[in-house]
Amino acid sequence: MTDQDENTLIAQRRSKLTTLREAGNPFPNDFRRNAVAGELHAEYGDKDNEALEASPVRVKVAGRLMAKRVMGKAAFAQLQDMSGRIQLFLQRDSLPDGVYQAFKGWDVGDIIAAEGTIFKTRTGELSVRAETIRMLTKSLRPLPEKFHGLADQETRYRQRYVDLIMNEASRTTFRMRGRIVQFIREYLNKQDYLEVETPMMQAIPGGATARPFTTFHNALEMDLFLRIAPELYLKRLVVGGYEKVYEINRNFRNEGLSTRHNPEFTMLEFYQAYADYHDLMDLTEDLLRSMAQQLLGDTTLEYQGSRYDFGKPFRRMSVRDSILHFNPDLSAADIDDIEKARTVADGLKIPLKDSYGLGKIQIEIFEKTVEGRLDDPTFITAYPTEVSPLARRNDNDPFVTDRFEFFVGGRELANGFSELNDSEDQAERFRQQVEDKDAGDLEAMHFDADYIRALEHGMPPTAGEGIGIDRLVMLFTDSPSIRDVLLFPHMRPE
């Protein structure tokens, strides 16, 4: 912060602070409140003034001064705390000498405390008739204009504290984010899942195809990678005997920013032994349905003008079928043969590499022509083995895996599969990934020998899944950008 954003408004407040300093410590921390606005409204909002005056209730409240309406010898003020707002009614002659005069010099934005009794004004607004008020923290910077609030997107992201002070919608979004995460924890804990934490700094970044951030450990003199996924560690825990585990934490991927991508994002990953991908689709469906019901009070939710129904069974369709469904001009023969599939991809102006096999080409066609059109909640299944190096092959068709991704509103929200627990197949898949990496694929996986060693001890048949928390929160809060659901989204320096 430079001196350049100092201005006369700040200077005036600084000078007020100086005056406060001369009168004593202007940052006291000896006030203890015994009520918050939301509880007062909940408890006394229904009562009329006669009832309130008949048995006076004394309260101590504190918060940010958000509005000040002075009318001669009486004034109203709005106090905002974590639970909402409560009005204060101040009368010069009901306050200690000089206090009212001091109050008139306080600014919107100051943190103040008040003690008094609850009553209702003539217009019926629940208020505190203040008998004492105190300044707890002087605010030096003016808040945005009271009516329009803070509208500038950039400032809302860069100075989230101002956004949170000014915008109730923003406060609601992040409260909902907390409730969603809490709901997931309760849901999984109830089913005997164990919450665990696995390394965020990894010697071998694994569990996804993505470019990692690198860092350096001085004492060990070695490169480390911020994890792109916790997957391989969580499955080591399944080998170890924790048959139901989950982790909710940050992943880091060194790629571009968009309304759907932030370099660090939050992922739920969970693994369950003696289950397959069908079980997880069922679980996902139930989880989202009950989450919507409990947190939104409805199994239908609105996102950016469209309605999505989580109440009815989610559609399930294979990658191959979905391509044919959304491309009626294509026949099975067009996408089952690599040369023909290449021709189709060329026609769609999809850039292909020579190394791409049929599975990769199919996925490119899928992403280009299908993904964005999967509006209603849909599970897409049977992903090609070529693009699913950690997933179990389908027993009847080894070209594909027992894997699904979940889409709603054209966006991928989850990815799950029956886990590959054949260590020899896994080793072979890693070798293929290393070949791709050597051929220049920056996102291809490393060979993780310790993970193979773990599998060689035997991992029970298992299914696992990842759910993108940020995108889920976007959906549940009708937020158009991932930045709206990240308290401090990544921004270029000012």
Add this chain to the structure above:
RNA sequence: GGGCCGUUAGCUCAAUUGGCAGAGCAGUGGACUCUUAAUCCAUUGGUUGAAGGUUCGAUUCCUUCACGGCCCA
């Protein structure tokens, strides 16, 4: 990375063909003992994102850059 749009007072926004940079809120001073964006009177406040160019004169036109938004890859 490409295209389009934006950046003006602390905030929200105006500014005619290129001709004195404005309003509301906030602030400051005053009036006012039930307000709700309180009201009324008066009033302060600007490196128009940055640098350069064209011009007698640039918020306005041109170039480059920075940051952001939306769309595309």
